[in-house]
Amino acid sequence: MKTVKAEKTTDHLPKEIMEEILCRLPVKPLSRFKCVSPSWRSLISSKQFIKTHLQRSKKIESFADQRIILTCKGKLKACSLSSLLTESVTRVDSFDFFPMNSSNDIVIVGSCNGLICILVDKCRFFLLNPSTREFKELPDFFTGAMFPKNLGSISAYGFGFDESSGDYKICAVCYSMLVFGLIVTFRRTVRVYSLKADSWGVSSLFYKHDICSYGAAKFMSGKFHWITGFLTDPKWEVVCFDLKSETFETVKQPSCMEGYKRPSLGVLEGCLCVFSDYSPNDTFDVWIWNEYGVEDSWAKYVTIPYQSVTNYVTPLFVLPSGEVLFTCGSEFFIYNKRDNCVRQQHTIDFDRDRDRDSEAELYTESVVSLVLGD
Incomplete structure (x- = not known):
């Protein structure tokens, strides 16, 4: 033929x-x-x-292109959101295209437009596109005399897309110790990586906030967001880093959330949300910012009795039915507000772990390249 x-x-x-x-x-x-x-x-x-x-993938009201990446015990794995929500058992796939060198310290910096940024061993950044099986190790963060690796550590980080320049950027906050003879000083330095330039720049030599939240930022409206404050302190605020201007600003604690001790940030239905199990009423509450930038547009999205959820759960996705998908380490739960019931979604080929350090991030499959043109 x-x-x-x-x-x-x-x-x-x-x-x-x-x-x-x-x-x-x-x-x-x-x-x-x-x-x-x-x-x-x-x-x-x-x-x-x-x-x-x-753009078309984002508009389609379907779970077909939605997946979840997970970290647990030094491994990266992924599963289908559609399978997780519709099937009794979900198979989890390994990231066999990415050489992790058996590291036990892998954290998800963020995901954006199908690209995922991870931090390995607290010093090495990687960009991945699991859909196209591409990966790229970024230039060394600790370069030059200003950033000595043995005297500094990366404490906070975020990954997102700057629409004004058409560039993917990573913001990393480094806490370092400087020794001048017998004098020892400490400082926080902010560096921003540009995928177009494939290099790190210095955005701000001195980080202006004395108390910085550690870990991954939530990306929303062109900005990275972190919670600042101590775990038991009822007073906190949100620190934002604008990718376009590369400047910091703060969002004060909403008056409706007084009494909530050191909550966490998330993104639900395209909106920034705050959730906390340190609520005044001993419940797990999720608040959502319906209109970004409008202070009085915060609204309580869901309240779950303490006995219905485990510790360290994180809201990840809202189903069309209004049910909320939560993660707890490498395990998944769905909460139904109507009957106040929680059910567990089962997975296979994944190490069971409810460790707080385990992470899950939702991403959309895409053909976005790790090489950006002008």
Whole structure:
């Protein structure tokens, strides 16, 4: 039987129609179709196609392109959100394309447009696209005399997309000790990585806040967000870092959340949220900021009795039914507000761990490249 190249069979289709068809396909077949012909590879790899495909994926009300990445015991794994919500048992896949060198210290910095940033051994940053199986180790954060590796540690970090420049950026806060003879001083320095430039810059030599929250920021409205304050302190605020201006600002503790001790931040339904199990009423409460920047638009989203949830749960996703998907380490739970009931979603091929340090992050599959054009 004579084999006809796909490129020949589609010669009669205008380029616009072909692009429209391909833009509707999931990421996995698109990755395979790059091998069909040079013209298809060029189209699927083009900046405009990647942007259009990403925008379409975000608009589709489906779980097909939604996945969850998890860290636990020095491993990276992922599972399908659709499978987790609709099937009795969900299989978890390993990240076999990424050489982690059996590290026991891997944290998720953030996810954005299908790209995931992780921090390994508290000093090495990586960018991954699990859908296309690409990965990239970033330049060393500790470079030059200003950033001695043995005298500094990265305490806070965030990953997001700067729409004003079309660039993916990482913000990292380094706490370092400087020794000048017999004088020892401490300082916090902020460095920003640009994927376009593939380099670290210095945004602010001295971090102005005396108390900085540690760990990953939540990215929303072009800004990174951290909670500051001590665990038992009822007074706290949100520190924001604007990716466009590379400047800091603060959001004061909302008056409706007085008495909540050191809550955590999250993102639900495209909005910044605050959740805490240190509430005045001994419940696990989730508050959502319905209109970003408007102080009185905070509203309590869900209140769960303490006996219904385990410690250290994190809200991750809201189902169309209004039920809320929570994570607890590497385990998943769904809370139904109507009957005040919690049910566990089961997974296989994953080490069971309810350790607080285990993490989960939702991401959308995409064909976004780790090499950005101008």
